[in-house]
Amino acid sequence: MNCKNVEPLLSLYVGRDLEEEQSRLVAAHLRSCSECTLAADEYAGASQLLQGYEPPFFSDEIYAGIRGQVLNEIKREFRAPVRPGIFSQVFLALVQPRMRWITAVVLLAISVTALYLSRNPSHQLPNQEQVTVRTGEPTRGGGGADVRSGNSNESASSSLLSHKAQDHVSSRRLPTTARRKANAGLAANNRSQHLHNTKVDAATSESVVQRHVDVSQPSTAPVPLRVEMQTSNQNIRIIWLSTQRPRAGARDGSKGI
């Protein structure tokens, strides 16, 4: 090894930081090179100076003071935290990074739902006017019509009476007792009609219109109209919805349908 190669290694050689082989080569060079030997001596002198870089003497009082301050700081800083209330816990849980997305999605869903409901009043049915139409079983065969022909007017009138009476009872919101009397009269009328038509196998066509009107609201308000028709098949029910009121001539409900 020459001086150029040895010079960068001298500091490590003096500090014994070289591998054994490198250290042996540097030592061999130093035996033959006075200049590098002088440099190595300077490194050794600097190393000896460095060993004199000792801190001053710290008394036991200084160490005890440091320990005391540390322990006091630990007691003050690492004291058991006061348990937060339930609302604080929920709030803290919601604002945690893991829950932020869930919270944002829930709030967004609530906002969208509220906006949708506010812009679609048809979903609000508190003042809905409801008309229910029930149709009886159709007359079986043409013979039925012939047999019933003699009483058709009466049947129709009773049906109309029934419709009008029920409409009257429902729309006026009579007291319970009065409503019972009206229904009893209707039942008697129907019973007599039923006795007239004993030869008819099936019940005659019957149309019952019920209108439920909330009298607390003015009738001119543009509330949606809901009409339900129960067909002869119990599994089929026709529901008709309209935001416009029926015509004035069809206020009884039967003509509007």
Place this chain on the structure above:
Amino acid sequence: MIPEVTIEAHDFTVASEKRLPENVPTQVSRSLARLIDRAAAGDMVAFDEIMKHSEQRVMRMTWRMLGNEADARDAAQEVFLRVYKYLGRFRQDQPFFAWVYQITLNVCRDIAKKRRQYDTQFTSLENGGNDVSDDQADAEKTLIRQQERELIMKAIATLPERERAAILLRDLEGLSTDEVAHIMRSTPTTVRSQISSARQKIRVYCGRYLKREERRPHEL
């Protein structure tokens, strides 16, 4: 009575590194490991014992890194606070004092940054070098020692932070290059380069003094 058994935490020994002082941090005694467990569980008495066990090492390192007693005391206090705070993260399979050295270097770096803001310097020997006993008869010898200390202190103050830490850990704390690399989270090659650079700078800084004194070369 359980005999004191040492646990070999790291095998850093390199063939060429035969000069390891007694305070190498590669061995963690079983009693210290028990103290660490208790302190991590909140036992303040155990933590006080840990502080007693390591306070001299920490104070020595903080003073050497920062150069004055006030900063060294503040740094040591912060080091122990961080040790307590993160004691639960300490793994028993690593050397405890290497971990403490890591914290010490981090704290010293933070304090050095603050100190640079306030433009404070290393204290001179007149202020900091109070370990020279007054009963020494030879006043000239005392003066020479004081000059040497001030010289080396100024030389170290000129070193970059990482070079200073590397040479202090290697040459004054007596750790191996691999241990220093572990503490500084670096590679042994990098640490060796930093140590070499630091020694060269110190030699240059102290060169005039060394030539003037015409010191005799030391046996290697």
